[in-house]
Amino acid sequence: MQVLHAIWDGGRLHLWAESSVLPLTVQPRRGRPPKKAKPKTHPFSLSGNVLRELITSIFRDAPSTTVTGTFLLPSTKKGPLPSPWLIRDEDCISVKPESFSAWNIETLAFAPHHALDLLLGLPARAPHGIAFGGTLGFLIEAAIFSLELIAREQFMPEIKGNTAVWKAVISGDDVERVQTLAEAMPPACRAFAPQDDNGSEAAAQSQSQSQPSAPSPRDLIMSFIDSTVDAFVRRSLESTSLLPPRRGRRPAVTPLPQQFLIALSSGDGVLDAPAKSLDAFSDEIGGWLSGLKPSAPDVLFRTCFRLDSPPERSDDLDGDEEGTGNGSGEEGMRKRHVNRDYDVWSVRFFLQATDDPSLLIPAETVWNTRSKTPTFLQRKFENPQEQLLADLGRASRVFPAIEASLEDARPVGFGMSTSQAYAFLRESAPLLEQNGFGVLLPPWWEKPSARIGVKLKVKSQAQEGGIGSGHFNVKSIMSYDWEVAIGDNTLSEEEFAHLAGLKLPLVQVRGEWVELRPEDIDSAINFFEKKERAREITLGEAMRLGLSLGDEGDETGADPQESGRGLPIVGIEAEGWLEEMLSRFSGAGDGGDGNGAKITQITPPKGFNGTLRPYQVKGISWLAYLSGFGFGACLADDMGLGKTVELIAFLLHVREKEAGQEKVLDLDLNIDPTLLICPMSVVGNWQREVERFAPHLRVMIHHGTDRLAGSDFADEVERNDLVISTYSLAHRDEEVLSQVNWQHIVLDEAQNIKNPGAKQTQAIKRLKAGQMIALTGTPVENRLSELWSIMEFLNSGYLGSARSFRTNFAIPIEKYRDKGRAEVLRRIIQPFVLRRMKTDPTIIQDLPEKMELKVYHNLTNEQASLYEAVVDEMLDKIDNSEGIERKGLVLSTLTRLKQICNHPALFLQDGSALPGRSGKLTRTEEMIDEVLAEGDKALIFTQFAGMGAMLRHHLQERFDCEVLFLHGGTSRKQRDEMVRRFQEDGGAPQLFVLSLKAGGFGLNLTAANHVFHFDRWWNPAVENQATDRAFRIGQERNVFVHKFVCIGTLEERIDQMLEDKKELADAIVGAGEAWLTELSTSELKDIFTLSRDAACGGTGDGAGSDL
Known part of the structure; x- marks a missing residue:
């Protein structure tokens, strides 16, 4: 791992980086120590050449110079302390710095204008294997502020010494922003230490010194802002002359005023004049500009x-509207x-x-x-x-x-x-x-009603069966009319003509002052000149406009059908079912479900084998409501709230609604099936959950080398309600899947289509169905383009093209933190995205304090082969042994099979790579991804210390975050330090891997609200004791316990045995796994033998690998 840091030295930006693969300590110098100590080379910083390759890989080869800078960093006698973002495989405990010591570090130095380009051009999230340190993140925020000042033209010229410069003008709310930035500045931003002529440390060399001298945070941030503003403005004026064309002969000496204007657009800005003349001219310029200088920040x-x-x-x-005689x-x-x-x-x-x-x-x-x-x-x-x-x-x-x-x-x-x-x-x-x-x-000035605009009247077509009969979708065409309006008042052509004839920029209309811009007048005149006012608009466009207006006017950036009118949309009127639908989605009135929509709740389906919580009934009702219109829906509840259960119950509801309660079990009913596309790692989990909660739904698995194709596939699909397939097959079997008239297409872990250009994403979007549904706990992982891709699958065209979405929303929100655009986007997607969080008060009251969830997953082909080989070998040995030898063989077989279910590398002990080889590990990654995205913390228990070490290393590499690991070899001091850090708020590690024996008791880890049992001890008392590290006094949140079960293996069979005899479980397994040694060879064969559905023919990656 590499961590990028940034420092502003007052004139240039310096980038440097730490590496997790370089040694932490400094090699001792040989020979007699020098009389005057010189800074040592930082032991784990990247060299200039490697650093340049790193920057080029994530940005581009921006012009820079490799220099060696001296930095004052917290250190011990062994060397500098690593930053909090540097993740290493060694178990490191927190060490207090003994001093601030000087270290020589190779950096890339960027001039101000290149620095601004770099900071604004870096990705919002660091690429895999790289982390942005706090100093770099801070200076990115400062660069955004500089750009805002430039965009608002908050700068003025000034003379500094013998140089003409552009200086930022900080006034109003910007004063507070500068103060906020200064207070938030990481101390490491001020770590740059100058050197004397001999290269020795000029400051803070003494080990007893605890704090180096440095410029104040405010001075440093203003130096950065002024330098970047000056560089940007100067570069923008390079090809512009600030002087009018001059006639005649040029003077031998250019007067200072002309020099000043020329210097403001030149590269160096240097003025050539005696010091006395410069001082006098500077005073003159200062007096001229004094009116532009804001008051001091401490003025009361x-x-x-x-x-x-x-x-x-x-x-x-409206004068004589009531016949008062005032004239009309x-x-x-x-x-x-x-x-x-x-x-x-x-x-x-x-x-x-x-x-x-x-x-x-x-x-x-x-x-x-x-x-x-x-x-x-x-x-x-x-x-x-x-x-x-x-x-x-x-x-x-x-x-x-x-x-x-x-x-x-x-x-x-x-x-x-x-x-x-x-x-x-x-x-x-x-x-x-x-x-x-x-x-x-005046308050009216900031209102949309203070400007002339257009009011849209949408006419809904007659819909057979009324609202929600499913005859419409977002692409349905509707008719509309336009009217010129000012606020709530519409104007006739005659009224508008007289207002325009006044030639005034402000007029009073029915008691309200409004602005008449010349361009608005021209657009309105062109509008009135059009003969036909009726137009067409899609239902999606009408909804987008209706939901986005609020009190803001047309903020969508949308341009519905020839809207070249150049006037803002100030209102939308609808009628009939469309008016009712917009009213429901806008959340007006009472009865909302917390997501803005007032949806009538349905009765839970009778065929559902379980109890639905109130929030789950609301989710099903929401899906059913959108289904009535053919609208796509994204169910984005937090992990653990039961998206799978809600979807199963919804499919049952649809079947019962179409078949009627009395015919729901009629297998001859011709009801279009649903296609579910999911990662390979959860195919088995879906199959088990449907069998558990909706045994009447007929399920077909389309996966593996023996999957059906052509007419055989179509015939088999007709006999099933739900077809489960994987993402990789969506592209490979697109022709097979597209021959079916699907009722719904459901994407589980829908973030798998976040890349709109990927072949599997494009193939999925080409499939047709009555309704599209997406299930995901993370609708946006890194960029808003991921949300656009999911919404494009759900309701194609609703958010416009990818390019227009990027212009109207992604860039303003991601790059410029535009809260207004973010709010508009939230409003227009609100009807189609239902997200409930575990922290919502209405959800917390529906949840038990502890939820135990089974996580079913499949083996990969490699795991299945190893598993069968061990079973074949060991059953023969067990059958031919007895007594203690037999018991030992049984326990040995049990351990080896559990190791294979965890990961082939754990069984083989060959140090081989982990990714893509274990269904359990793949599913763990997917769930941990959601845990981290939600800001939660998790404990991961395993009975194998070797597996714990692999998990720690792999999860750190996979998620670029620190993972704690407690095992039998951990010292008490290290253990206490790990617990302290995990329990901390803000910046503390979110993942804690624990060996079951070392960490299963005696620890208070209530910061976690997720507990993963990666492998099973099959002793409820032991597992509950481990779970109680999080579920104990002091826990203020609901705890979600995830127990992994490998389908078709001994894990599933033993788990089922315990479930069937739950009341006797404690007595049966009181001695751990020893009870298994008493089973007969025939019984062991039934438990150990691999079933046909254990492997899905995949390699274990998230999307599967179907051959």
Whole structure:
């Protein structure tokens, strides 16, 4: 594993990396120690060449220089301490640093503009085998902030020494953001140590020194922001001249003002002038720009400007609607809007507390006070009159209209025309805010209703059978009409023409002020000129618009059918069943299920062999409701909440609904089957769960080398309700699968189609069915494109093309943390994604404190071959032995078979690779993936210390996270340290592998809410004792216990024996596994022999490998 770190030294970004394969300690130097100690080479940092290859593999070959930097790092006498992100196979206990020591490290140094490109271009999640350290993550956040400042044009020119630079302007909310960044800065960001001329440490060399000297966090973060802003702006202006074209002969010496403008777009920005001239010019520039500089961050109050609308008048657009005699129609409107540009808008001055913006002191009150330190509303103000005057003078440089009011001795505000008020809203108000002033605008200005838009009226077609009869899907075509609207008010062509004729940017319509942009006027005129107003729209587009509008206007980025109108959609009206459906999905009113939808709950199917919890009934009802429309559904409940059970119950409900309760067992019923596609590792689990909960459902397994094809496949499918196959076969057997008219296609572990370009994903999306269903605990693992791929399978086209989704949602949300776009996306996918979490209060009350779940899985072909060979060999030996020898052979056989069920490498003891060879390990990986994604913690028990070591190493490699491992050789000190770290919150390891004998008792591990019994002890008392490490006093969450059972092997048969005689289990297995030695050879053969369904013909990988 390699961990990338970043440090900003004040002028360049340095990247360096730790490696888990290099030694932790420093080789001692030979000979006499030097008189003046020099920094040693960091023992486990990557060399510059290897580091460059690493950066190129995840980004690109960005221009950089290899340099050797000196870093002050927490250390012991043996060497530097590894960072928390570096995962090694050795058992390391937490060690306190003895000092900050200097270490020489080869780094890649990036100039500011290359640094910004690199930090913004790195993937959101580090590739496998690589981790981003805290310093790198921090500087990525700082780079995003720099980019935001640039996008908002929050920068200004300045002279620094003899150089012209661009400097970030930090004002308003940005002051708090800088402070937040400074407080969050990891200490390692300040670890760069300068060296003296002899290469020895210039600071903190003394071992007794506990903290190195370094620039303050705020100074360092501002150095980074200013440098990256300057580099970006300077590079953007390289081909732009800031000077007008000059005629005539150029002077011998370029004047400083011209040099200044040229230098702002040049590479180095150097000014060539005497120091005295530079100082004078710098003061002049500083005075000129003083109006742009915000107040100091520690100022307790600031000047605030409030814009008030003109008093409401009764002569608005709808005038004589009730026949009051005020006039109506064309003439009335013309009279009412004469000279509206002379409506008086007022700007009033206030002092505003910076820590409480609601505290406003009118300018009149300020002028009337005689004290230099008056108290207003229990706040003391220093020299408020001087501050108000100074601020007004500074504000007049960006808002010249203030100047006239300064002619008054005691200015309190001034009036403006409508045109001036619009200019204030559009131009001056943002500038004032950027310069640290408070601005209060009329509440209507930020509302969508303050702008002209289009209202959409969707007409639902008559639907036989009413709502939910299944005749529609998201691609169904519907008709709609458009109307020009302002807020809730629609306008006729005549009304709009008169408003446009006023040539005013702000007009009052029925009591509300609205903005009339020139481009909106042109678009509306073009709209009215179209003869035919009826258009067509898909149901999915209508839903997307209806669900996304809320109070935000059209935020979807959608462009339904010739929407080149250039106007925002400000409303959508529906009728009939469509109106009812949108109302349900928007969650309006009572009766919601916590996912926004008001769904009528169905009665649990009578053929279900078990009890459904309330939240599971809601899930089935939700699936049934969407099924009625043919809408795809993603059931994304947390692991352990029973997605499998809900799907089985739903399929039973569908069968009972179509067949009728009295005919549900009629095998001659012609009901279209369901296709379930899942990872190979859970094929057997699905088969067992259906047999357990819905024995009336007929199941067919399409997998392995002997699977059916052609007409044989089609004939067999007709005799079954559920066909189970794997992801790899979706592509290979696409032609076979596509010949069936499927009622549903269900994807278990649907994240397997997260790559839209993969052949299996494309093949699955080409299959047709009445409804698509996805089951996944992690609808988004790394990127939003994964969610798009799943939604495209469920409801093709609903989220638009992959390209438009990336533009409208993925980039704004992932790269720029756009909360508004995230909320819009949440609203539009809400109807089709049901996610309940174990921490939801409504779910917790439905769950028992401890849930025990069987996890069934298959053997791989390799495991099956080894298993059969051992059984054949050992049964003959057992049959020909007796007494103690026989008992030993039985126990030996038991151990060897359990090792094979765990993993071939455990049995062979050959140190061979682990991936793809064990069904149990593959299923463990899939479940651990969900545990980590949900932020949970897990204990993994095994009775084999060797298996524990393999699990620890493999899971660390697989998930790039630290895995603790407690075994018989662990010292007490190490054990206590592991327990302490696991029980910690935030940053602590999430996985703890324990040898059953060493960790099955005496430990308090309540931080875990998942317990995995990787292999079985078959002694309930021992297993329960291990489970109680998490399920004990102090546990505040529900505990999920997962017991692995290998299908068709001794694991399943012994588990079944214990279930059949549960009341006698304690007596039978009281001595562990010794009771098995008393069974006859015939009985042992029945237990040990491998059944036909034990192996699925796969290699153990998540998608299977069918030949």
